[in-house]
Amino acid sequence: MKIERKIIDTDILIIGGGTAGCMAAVEAKERYPNLKVTILEKAHIDRSGCLAGGMNAINAYLNKGETAESFTKYVKWDACGLIREDLVSSMAELFEYCVKKVEKWGLPILCDEVGNYQARGRWNIKINGESLKPILAKAARSAGAQVYNWIVTTNLLTDHNRVIGAVGFSLRTGAFYIVHAKATIMATGGASRLYRPNNPGDAAYKTWYCPYNTGAGYAMGIRSGAEMTSFEMRYVALRTKDTIAPTGTIALGVNAPQINAKGEKFMKTRYAEMGGDHSPTPYRTYGPMQEMKEGRGPIYLDTRGLSEKQVYDLKAAYLDMYPSMVLYWTANNINPAKEPIEVQVTEPYIVGGHCQSGYWVDTNRKTTLDGLYAAGDVSGGAPYKFVSGCWSEGVIAARAAGEAIVGAGSKPTLHPLSEEQMAIEEERTYKPLLMMGKIRYPFSPAELEARLQKIMDQYAGGASTGYEMNEELLTLARERLSHLPDALSQLVASDWHQLMKAHEVIDRVDLAQVLVEHLIYRKETRWPSYQTRVDYPKRNDATWLLFVNSRRDRGSDKINMFTRPYKQSV
Amino acid sequence: MAIWIDPEKCNGCYGALQPPCLRMCPGDLIVKDVAANKAYLKYVNDCWDCLPCVKVCPEEAIEFHLSPQFAGKGARLIPHVVKGKDLIEWESIDVFGKRETFEIRTKLIAMALDEKLEGEPQPIDFSI
Structure with missing residues (x-):
């Protein structure tokens, strides 16, 4: 099989043209117009990733009276006391920009009669964001970034501790892409589909987090020996039943409290000391989880008594973001004014923009690898990013990457790959395709995905164990996962789409193994529901108010675990 | 299956090799049968219900349905893109045929019927 090679030399490479990546591209081209900025995008940049369907609010914004400091304090409280305050406050400072x-x-953006943004709670403003993604994509293109669509990036290129570019293949032509870059910004998003999904069969991809974000950025960093943080802070979300649509639209939009089967406002009665219906986010998942476990489900958001206009506005809000919610109500003859809206808990995701899993970065969003920056959901330590925080991080990373190239001091140069290195990476990228028909007992990507998801679900705190875990279960997860790298060598793919699916499995296996080590390491329960250790059920600030970090050794593939201190500034 | 492309309505966007529905699917799930000149959802179980394909189809040939696990068939939700006005007019029809409409502001970004492959930011204009 002769594979066509495309070699691209660039100044700044952005992997992933999503929320953070598009904003990074614009900032880089505006500040450093002479630099060449290249985006590798797995889908088509106009509608790729998390924002494909749209958004109806910006959920991290400083409404009147709020400051970067008040935001940082709130986020720290919401994340149960542990965040990188320097990162959260630096992103908050750029929300307005x-x-x-x-x-x-x-x-x-929705405004009131005097032209102020319409607030929805302390940190949210309402938007008509159906087309948020094409707006960002157009801005990135207009700014002069070179966009390569349908490129599945499969690995970072490194020279010792320096990232010198990346490789991938085209979903359309199959060509092998080798990009040499002076600086690289990782902006691939987080990871869905690590755990068995709540809905089987034809609705398995009806997840909340974008099912096409499969942790590629985390995995590439792990394989390259980058330091990673806080994977154990998984995200398990409270969402509407079946459609798995965000509940903030209802809870914040019309102030609907959670109620159990008996109509009891259980957050108010049982979690009053945490803040009731305004408890930290993990508790707003943990509360209903416990109600269901103890036989008081189903759980609802109580929308009864809403006016006709409120229901109409609620539907309109969902149309901008999750249209399936409106179809679900009409198809099932549900009127939110007459009956409460049933909610459920999702499968766990790894999302640095809601929680804080990802690359360990400095305030410039530089990772521990030279020449590599991380922005958005792949970047760790800063939860509560949502859309606007990902933008901020794109801006920060782009400024730092540009400065590293044009600023004072030693300037990075391009390191073209040797023919030998290219051949190694090419073989790794195309292996599942090359193995087709050559293996007696092959696995399809779907088969290995099912095995991965079953292990994670049953042993690493998935829905089937009520999202709970203990040392014994996690040790079994570690053992079961240890067989998967061998199985991956039997992975085959029949076309370019299947080759993408194969790499999605390869990436998630690398991520899952590190995730399980993080879950084993933190011997306390800091974030109930995200990380419920039944053998260490309490939060233990005396020992565990610190970051659990990891680095996979590039030679031995051994995952080394260690801690980093928490630093208080607000 | 979450979307269904009505072969009666799909005109393949004339000779487009990369019609808008195919380009706008974030999961690379839609392909074009070039011989039949029709687009179709190839990977029916992998759909996220995000709807960009439905909105960009110039023929309104793409229908959105919920998984049979969630609801019966019969209700409809149709986004009509109002060109030149930055508006989407959503039409919601329940199982009894009762209709509700929503006019929602948006920012329409112009889209060509076809686009060259990777690395070519300039779309080819096949529109007629």
């Missing part, structure tokens, strides 16, 4: 920019590009 980013939101104003996107508004200028055409995003409709």
Whole structure:
């Protein structure tokens, strides 16, 4: 099989043209117009990733009276006391800059009669964001970034501790892409489909987090020996039943409290000391989880008594983000004013923008690898990013990457790959395709995905164990996962799409193994529901108010675990 | 299956090799049968219900249905993109045929019927 090679030399490479990646591209081209900025995008940049369906709110914004400091304090409280305050506060300082920019590009933001943004709670503003993604994509293109669509990035290229580019293949032509870069910004998003999904069969991809974000950025970092943080802070979300649509639209939009089967406002009665219906986010998942476990489910958001206009506005809000919610109500003859909206708990995701799993970075979003920056959901230590925080991190990473290239001091140069290195990476990328028909007992990507998801579900705190875990279960997860790398060598793919699916499994196996080590290491329960250790059920600030970090050794593939201190500034 | 492309309505966007529905699917799930000149959802179990394909289809040939696990068939939700007005008019029809509409602001980004492959930021304009 002769594979066509495309070699691209660039100044700044952005892997992933999503929320963070598009904003990074614009910032880089505006500040450093002479630098060449290249985006590798797995889908088509106009509608790829998390924002494909749209958004109806910007959920991290400083409404009147709030400051970067008050935001950082709130996020720390919401994340049960542990965050990188330096990262959260530096992103908050750029919310205004980013939101104003996107508004200028055409995003409709809802305003009141005197022209102020309409607030939805302390940190949220309402938008008509159905087309948020095409708006960002157009801005990135107009700014002069070179966009390569349908490129599945499979590995970072490194020279000792320096990242010198990346490789991947085209989903359309199959060509092998080798990109040499002076600086690289990782912005691939988080990871879905690590755990068995709540819905089987034809609705398995009806997840909350984008099912096409499969942890590629985490996995590439892990394989390259980058230091990673806080994977154990998984995200398990409270979402509407079946459609798995975000509940903030209801809970914040019309102030609907959670109730159990008996109509009891259990968050108010049982979690009053945490803040009731305004408890930290993990508790707003843990509360209903416990109600269901103890036989008081189903759980609802109580929308009864809403006015006709409120219901209409609620539907309109969902149409901008999760249209399936509206179809679900009409198809099932549900009127939220007459009956409460049933909610459920999702499968766990790894998402640095809601929680804080990802690359360990400095305030410039530089990772522990030279020449590599991380922004958005792949970047760790800073939860509560949502959309606008990902934008902020894109801006910060782009400024730092540009400065590293044009600023004072030693400047990075391009390191072209040797023919030998290219051949190694090419073989790794195309192996599942090359193995087709050559293995007696092959696995399809779907088969190995099912095995991975079953292990994670049953041994690493999935839905089937009520999201709970203990040392013994996790040790079994570690053991079961240890067989998967061998199985991956029997992975085959029949076409370019299947080759993408194969790499999605390869990446998630690398991620899952590190995730399980993180879950084993933290011997306390800091974030109930995200990380419920039944053998260490209490939060233990005396020992565990610190970050659990990891680095996989590049030679032995051994995962080394260690801690980093928490630093308080607010 | 979450979307269904009505072969009666799909005109293949004329000779487009990369019609808008195919380009706008974040999961690479839609392909075009070039011989039949029709697009179809190839990977029916992998759909996220995100709807960009439905919105960009110039022929409104793509229907959105919930998984049979969630609801019966019969209700409809149709986004009508109002060109030149930055509006989407959503039409919601329940199982009894009762209709509700929503006019929602948006920012429409122009889209060509076809686009060259990777690395070519300039779309080819096949629109007629």
